[in-house]
Amino acid sequence: MQDREKQFIQTLKRGNATYGVGDDGVVLGDYVIATDAFFEGIHFKREWGSLEILIEKCFLVNLSDIYAMNAIPKYLLLTLCVPKDIKDVKYLAKIFSAMALKYGLKIIGGDTIVGEKLHFSLTLLGQKGKKGLYRCGIKPNDYLAYLNPKSILNHSKKQVFGKNVLHLKRALLFGIYPKDSRFAMPLLYPKMILALNVIARAGMDISDGIFIELSRLAKINKIGFTFLLKKSNWFYSPEEYQMLYAFSPYKLSKAKRLANQYRHQLVVFARAKRGSYKLVKKNWHR
Structure with missing residues (x-):
């Protein structure tokens, strides 16, 4: 069953009363x-x-x-x-x-x-900025990647990508709220993001989990994905507020070097392809 937020937004769009919805x-x-x-x-x-x-x-x-x-x-x-x-x-x-x-x-x-x-x-x-970054523009063979802090200076044990599934469940079930975690206090690195934005083909922040965000990118760009990593918590983790990027094959090495300069790892997990993408489970908060 389609989630209610999606139904609401699609109905608004069909009513010709929207502008720019989707980014x-x-x-x-x-x-x-x-x-x-x-x-x-x-x-x-x-x-x-x-x-x-x-x-x-x-x-x-x-x-x-x-x-x-x-x-x-x-x-x-x-x-x-x-x-x-x-x-x-x-x-x-x-x-x-x-x-x-x-x-x-x-x-x-x-x-x-x-x-x-x-x-x-x-x-x-x-x-x-001079160059906007949008969710559209992904082409077949582009690489999909997310950012993950890798330095102890960035509190990597608490801020590591993919832990929010566990943090969310513990908060809901037991009221445990790890105050120095990404779930409670995501660290943002605007200088890094703005630098990467310039060379990215497309991008968005990860709020509902990569598995949900990919469905949005797939629909806008009319593409599917070939996964390069085994799906685990990183795929489903919500409220990460790290960037999900698409890079052309020619820009990927430069993007990795830029992320490394800011003590982050650019984790490449998929390639875009012609086709479609099907959600594997319901959105975690619907």
């Missing part, structure tokens, strides 16, 4: 615009971590979308639902202000309401 964000004039929501009870539980940790993850998730399209984050719209049990709204405001300053953003508006649970949505505007 991590949309280009409007000189800006890339992207938005993401964090809902208590759906995306997080408050007992998982402090408000600082939960709010910073929301910032990082949105920043990842902007960087994925080769843009520099500049401005922020904030929509916030403050639960009735949070009395110190000044403290909450200070957290959002601190995060905006930390990541070079100016809050330019939004909306605030009072409700039963904590919800916050960020809409980011980023200054677009």
Whole structure:
């Protein structure tokens, strides 16, 4: 059965009421615009971590979308639902202000309401680069690869790619939230991403897991994939917020050297081919 998010988006598109839907964000004039929501009870539980940790993850998730399209984050719209049990709204405001300053953003508006649970949505505007990066443009024989930190300086034991399946299950079942893991606090490396974006054929950030993201790339580009690695947790792991790239065979060596300069490994796992791609399981949060 098709997931409801997919049904909703496809119906919107058929109604001819959309523009630019399908990438991590949309280009409007000189800006890339992207938005993401964090809902208590759906995306997080408050007992998982402090408000600082939960709010910073929301910032990082949105920043990842902007960087994925080769843009520099500049401005922020904030929509916030403050639960009735949070009395110190000044403290909450200070957290959002601190995060905006930390990541070079100016809050330019939004909306605030009072409700039963904590919800916050960020809409980011980023200054677009000379070359945009989109999900389309993949050709047969292009290589598919993801980024994986490999240095102990990058907390590789906690930040290694593919562990979020385990972290998510433990958080849902036992309330265990490893605060220094990629699941709780993904590390972003914008200089590396922006450098790789220039030579990539296509790209996107990994939010739902590679197995889901490939279905999106396959449909847009009308391609299938030949897998070069055995499927394991790296294939299904959600909320990684690392980049999933497609490189031409002529650019792959340069891409690997660039990733290595930033203490990352570019893990090549598939090649594009003519054909189609079939999902192997349902999306983890549908």
